[in-house]
Amino acid sequence: xxxxxxxxxxxxxxxxxxxxxxxxxxxxxxxxxxxxxxxxxxxxxxxxxxxxxxxxxxxxxxxxxxxxxxxxxxxxxxxxxxxxxxxxxxxxxxxxxxxxxxxxxxxxxxxxxxxxxxxxxxxxxxxxxxxxxxxxxxxxxxxxxxxxxxxxxxxxxxxxxxxxxxxxxxxxxxxxxxxxxxxxxxxxxxxxxxxxxxxxxxxxxxxxxxxxxxxxxxxxxxxxxxxxxxxxxxxxxxxxxxxxxxxxxxxxxxxxxxxxxxxxxxxxxxxxxxxxxxxxxxxxxxxxxxxxxxxxxxxxxxxxxxxxxx
Amino acid sequence: xxxxxxxxxxxxxxxxxxxxxxxxxxxxxxxxxxxxxxxxxxxxxxxxxxxxxxxxxxxxxxxxxxxxxxxxxxxxxxxxxxxxxxxxxxxxxxxxxxxxxxxxxxxxxxxxxxxxxxxxxxxxxxxxxxxxxxxxxxxxxxxxxxxxxxxxxxxxxxxxxxxxxxxxxxxxxxxxxxxxxxxxxxxxxxxxxxxxxxxxxxxxxxxxxxxxxxxxxxxxxxxxxxxxxxxxxxxxxxxxxxxxxxxxxxxxxxxxxxxxxxxxxxxxxxxxxxxxxxxxxxxxxxxxxxxxxxxxxxxxxxxxxxxxxxxxxxxxxxxxxxxxxxxxxxxxxxxxxxxxxxxxxxxxxxxxxxxxxxxxxxxxxxxxxxxxxxxxxxxxxxxxxxxxxxxxxxxxxxxxxxxxxxxxxxxxxxxxxxxxxxxxxxxxxxxxxxxxxxxxxxxxxxxxxxxxxxxxxxxxxxxxxxxxxxxxxxxxxxxxxxxxxxxxxxxxxx
Amino acid sequence: xxxxxxxxxxxxxxxxxxxxxxxxxxxxxxxxxxxxxxxxxxxxxxxxxxxxxxxxxxxxxxxxxxxxxxxxxxxxxxxxxxxxxxxxxxxxxxxxxxxxxxxxxxxxxxxxxxxxxxxxxxxxxxxxxxxxxxxxxxxxxxxxxxxxxxxxxxxxx
Numbered sequence: 001x002x003x004x005x006x007x008x009x010x011x012x013x014x015x016x017x018x019x020x021x022x023x024x025x026x027x028x029x030x031x032x033x034x035x036x037x038x039x040x041x042x043x044x045x046x047x048x049x050x051x052x053x054x055x056x057x058x059x060x061x062x063x064x065x066x067x068x069x070x071x072x073x074x075x076x077x078x079x080x081x082x083x084x085x086x087x088x089x090x091x092x093x094x095x096x097x098x099x100x101x102x103x104x105x106x107x108x109x110x111x112x113x114x115x116x117x118x119x120x121x122x123x124x125x126x127x128x129x130x131x132x133x134x135x136x137x138x139x140x141x142x143x144x145x146x147x148x149x150x151x152x153x154x155x156x157x158x159x160x161x162x163x164x165x166x167x168x169x170x171x172x173x174x175x176x177x178x179x180x181x182x183x184x185x186x187x188x189x190x191x192x193x194x195x196x197x198x199x200x201x202x203x204x205x206x207x208x209x210x211x212x213x214x215x216x217x218x219x220x221x222x223x224x225x226x227x228x229x230x231x232x233x234x235x236x237x238x239x240x241x242x243x244x245x246x247x248x249x250x251x252x253x254x255x256x257x258x259x260x261x262x263x264x265x266x267x268x269x270x271x272x273x274x275x276x277x278x279x280x281x282x283x284x285x286x287x288x289x290x291x292x293x294x295x296x297x298x299x300x301x302x303x304x305x306x307x308x309x310x
Numbered sequence: 311x312x313x314x315x316x317x318x319x320x321x322x323x324x325x326x327x328x329x330x331x332x333x334x335x336x337x338x339x340x341x342x343x344x345x346x347x348x349x350x351x352x353x354x355x356x357x358x359x360x361x362x363x364x365x366x367x368x369x370x371x372x373x374x375x376x377x378x379x380x381x382x383x384x385x386x387x388x389x390x391x392x393x394x395x396x397x398x399x400x401x402x403x404x405x406x407x408x409x410x411x412x413x414x415x416x417x418x419x420x421x422x423x424x425x426x427x428x429x430x431x432x433x434x435x436x437x438x439x440x441x442x443x444x445x446x447x448x449x450x451x452x453x454x455x456x457x458x459x460x461x462x463x464x465x466x467x468x469x470x471x472x473x474x475x476x477x478x479x480x481x482x483x484x485x486x487x488x489x490x491x492x493x494x495x496x497x498x499x500x501x502x503x504x505x506x507x508x509x510x511x512x513x514x515x516x517x518x519x520x521x522x523x524x525x526x527x528x529x530x531x532x533x534x535x536x537x538x539x540x541x542x543x544x545x546x547x548x549x550x551x552x553x554x555x556x557x558x559x560x561x562x563x564x565x566x567x568x569x570x571x572x573x574x575x576x577x578x579x580x581x582x583x584x585x586x587x588x589x590x591x592x593x594x595x596x597x598x599x600x601x602x603x604x605x606x607x608x609x610x611x612x613x614x615x616x617x618x619x620x621x622x623x624x625x626x627x628x629x630x631x632x633x634x635x636x637x638x639x640x641x642x643x644x645x646x647x648x649x650x651x652x653x654x655x656x657x658x659x660x661x662x663x664x665x666x667x668x669x670x671x672x673x674x675x676x677x678x679x680x681x682x683x684x685x686x687x688x689x690x691x692x693x694x695x696x697x698x699x700x701x702x703x704x705x706x707x708x709x710x711x712x713x714x715x716x717x718x719x720x721x722x723x724x725x726x727x728x729x730x731x732x733x734x735x736x737x738x739x740x741x742x743x744x745x746x747x748x749x750x751x752x753x754x755x756x757x758x759x760x761x762x763x764x765x766x767x768x769x770x771x772x773x774x775x776x777x778x779x780x781x782x783x784x785x786x787x788x789x790x791x792x793x794x795x796x797x798x799x800x801x802x803x804x
Numbered sequence: 805x806x807x808x809x810x811x812x813x814x815x816x817x818x819x820x821x822x823x824x825x826x827x828x829x830x831x832x833x834x835x836x837x838x839x840x841x842x843x844x845x846x847x848x849x850x851x852x853x854x855x856x857x858x859x860x861x862x863x864x865x866x867x868x869x870x871x872x873x874x875x876x877x878x879x880x881x882x883x884x885x886x887x888x889x890x891x892x893x894x895x896x897x898x899x900x901x902x903x904x905x906x907x908x909x910x911x912x913x914x915x916x917x918x919x920x921x922x923x924x925x926x927x928x929x930x931x932x933x934x935x936x937x938x939x940x941x942x943x944x945x946x947x948x949x950x951x952x953x954x955x956x957x958x959x960x961x
Binding site: 035039041042045046048049063064065066067068070071074096106150155156159174175176177178179182183185186187189190192193201203204205207208210272275276279280 | 356359360363450451452453454493494496497498499501508509510511512585586635639640641642652655656657658660661662663664665724727763766769770773774776
């Protein structure tokens with residue numbers, strides 16, 4: 001409590017000049033599209049406290065969970081575009097919903113102005129260390145010979161990726177829905193499934209030699225496992241790239257947009273954030289600015305259309 | 311186990327003045343927020359995490375552990391004094407705690423809850439310290455099929471336990487499971503029963519339903535009683551009466567609960583070691599087991615000390631045991647454990663199988679802090695129970711509106727807006743209707759809480775078994791649990 | 805439910821309690837039917853693959869509720885206690901009051917609605933003494949407001 005009070009006082013006393021001319025009129029709300037305790041929540045809260053520190057703005061974090069960020073972005077799309085309401089979410093659920101049920105989603109990519117990306121979630125496919133297959137292709141063969149391999153997934157795009165591979169190879173995968181990466185890891189370790197998608201939680205077990213990674217599901221290989229090839233490199237033209245990013249309601253005044261994007265960039269480039277993202281996500285902070293983020297989302301929408309085509 | 315000198319160094323790191331200070335502050339915050347409906351230790355931990363980034367990792371984690379443990383006892387306070395549990399974990403505690411408090415012994419009820427809570431907590435911490443790694447490996451053997459069987463077993467126990475009509479208990483279970491299907495389905499991620507509200511995509515807020523059905527409904531009922539009675543200046547809770555023997559819990563009384571304490575702690579540890587089952591179910595299963603024994607002079611549900619001991623020992627034991635999968639294999643067993651993981655990770659510590667080798671000193675420091683937090687909980691609790699008992703001596707007409715606002719604000723904050731508050735109101739009305747028509751509310755809530763896990767386990771099991779019931783032969787433990795479920799439902803009714 | 809252990813109620817109450825159980829059973833059946841016929845087709849997507857489809861569990865539960873509702877109509881219990889939830893009309897008024905308060909909070913914000921709601925609840929519960937009313941109407945909302953916005957740094961409506 002003491003720390004909370006002193007931090008609150010610290011914020012109130014710090015009226016440092018902002019990076020640009022624009023300054024918020026009162027506290028800025030950063031909405032998190034997920035509940036407390038997840039990766040988005042942790043990243044968002046640290047980003048907010050780092051931005052507060054460098055700019056002196058009062059940034060308040062609010063959790064608005066629901067539908068992988070859909071509830072939050074729906075509310076954000078109709079919030080006032082004065083730069084005092086921002087939202088942080090993950091690309092994949094938004095792109096999936098925009099692809100699958102565009103009529104029901106009350107916003108489009110144009111409903112927002114984008115400030116930039118925060119980080120990329122590195123998604124890998126893992127298997128028990130002693131499994132008789134070392135790559136996704138070998139898992140496909142194993143699956144064909146053993147009446148269908150059980151593969152855990154915890155997000156729709158991962159399921160679609162496997163169905164895509166299944167359609168191309170006739171592997172006969174039996175896909176098991178998991179609540180989280182952690183549950184996927186648990187089932188791989190317990191030998192209940194033959195492989196599973198996980199985002200980061202498997203790294204300690206990999207170092208301990210209990211599991212191995214058979215593919216990176218991203219477009220690139222992972223920084224901590226440069227020897228493991230991607231699904232694309234193994235011959236299946238598909239990937240999932242969930243980016244954490246920050247958006248604001250469309251129609252932000254230009255000076256506000258610039259000031260916010262700069263402030264976010266400065267916070268992300270700080271040693272603290274780089275360190276934290278390295279520790280929690282095993283990757284570097286995202287470096288896409290407003291325009292690149294928008295381009296990336298447009299490209300992501302095309303990729304999502306391909307994922308859902310079959 | 312690492313060498314003794316590292317273990318001792320770890321404990322020594324924790325047992326410093328600063329370490330003690332952080333633990334105490336954590337426990338105090340935890341006890342306060344735990345007692346306020348809707349806020350609770352989870353939210354306090356989520357808010358505190360960014361502030362702990364600059365702290366030494368051990369202090370940061372000690373502080374969070376302090377909040378978590380303090381919240382355990384905090385939640386029992388309003389359950390006992392006013393029949394309005396701060397979190398559903400404490401709902402079972404109200405069964406015997408509230409009648410005892412109403413009979414003029416609120417101090418006694420609070421003390422036995424505190425002692426049992428600390429006992430269960432310490433027992434599970436000791437198990438964690440001695441056997442985290444092997445237990446975590448054992449828990450890994452429980453796959454989706456075994457978890458599904460265990461959930462069915464829990465439903466059988468709880469619908470058999472509460473209420474007197476099995477049919478009504480089963481209807482409440484089915485309705486609770488149905489409410490849990492609102493939101494994205496676990497298999498294909500398509501929205502169900504959202505009625506056009508995006509807020510429902512993640513399902514109906516657990517906090518809103520729990521606070522609405524348990525606390526808000528009781529507040530509305532009490533307000534209405536006040537309106538009917540038209541007498542002012544009633545205190546919100548019965549004041550302490552009787553001599554010193556009615557205030558304290560003697561060693562003999564504490565020891566007379568030993569069976570409940572041991573059984574509760576064992577049930578809590580078992581449930582806690584398996585990720586995702588939760589302390590509410592543990593508390594009710596422990597109460598169910600206890601209720602089959604001879605109550606002695608005071609019938610169950612009328613202020614029996616052993617009933618309070620059974621539930622508090624069990625729900626507190628879950629918390630230490632939740633760290634078994636976290637420290638053993640890096641998998642969080644609850645939301646609180648997930649928050650602890652993120653605190654570990656922002657300090658660059660990846661929980662996982664190598665933790666005991668790479669971070670042995672820190673882990674033993676954490677164990678030291680946990681034991682210290684239990685002691686602090688005991689001491690701070692002794693002081694805070696006086697404070698709370700004093701607070702609720704204020705007129706009901708002050709406490710009830712204050713609790714009403716606290717529920718609204720707590721749910722507003724934790725479920726992300728007024729939408730959650732409306733859900734809470736609807737849940738309160740449903741709870742009152744169910745009470746008036748004799749359907750067991752708590753059965754509904756437990757089914758609702760475990761519903762998502764149930765559907766997912768069912769889906770996973772069907773894929774793993776390939777839809778073939780005969781494949782269950784490969785899962786003897788699950789088979790045993792399923793048979794036991796039927797037996798226990800019948801047995802509980804006798 | 806074993807009748808032997810309950811105190812013997814008058815014949816008339818027994819008839820009405822079992823009657824109430826029959827009515828609740830019928831309502832549960834009606835709800836289950838409505839769920840199956842109208843709500844599930846409208847609110848849950850059908851899917852063409854997988855063991856567990858989005859509709860699987862809701863449909864299982866609808867059937868379960870239908871069967872259990874029928875059982876309750878056939879085998880009503882006598883353990884209902886209509887007073888357990890408090891006096892019906894005042895409770896309904898209280899719930900309406902709370903609903904009005906939440907509505908007001910959405911429209912005019914916490915600072916205006918919370919004191920009004922707290923005050924109304926206190927008067928409703930029978931408080932008539934000015935000092936206590938003031939404490940409930942002003943001090944309590946102010947304390948909660950300070951705790952949340954100042955110490956926790958969270959905004960209120």
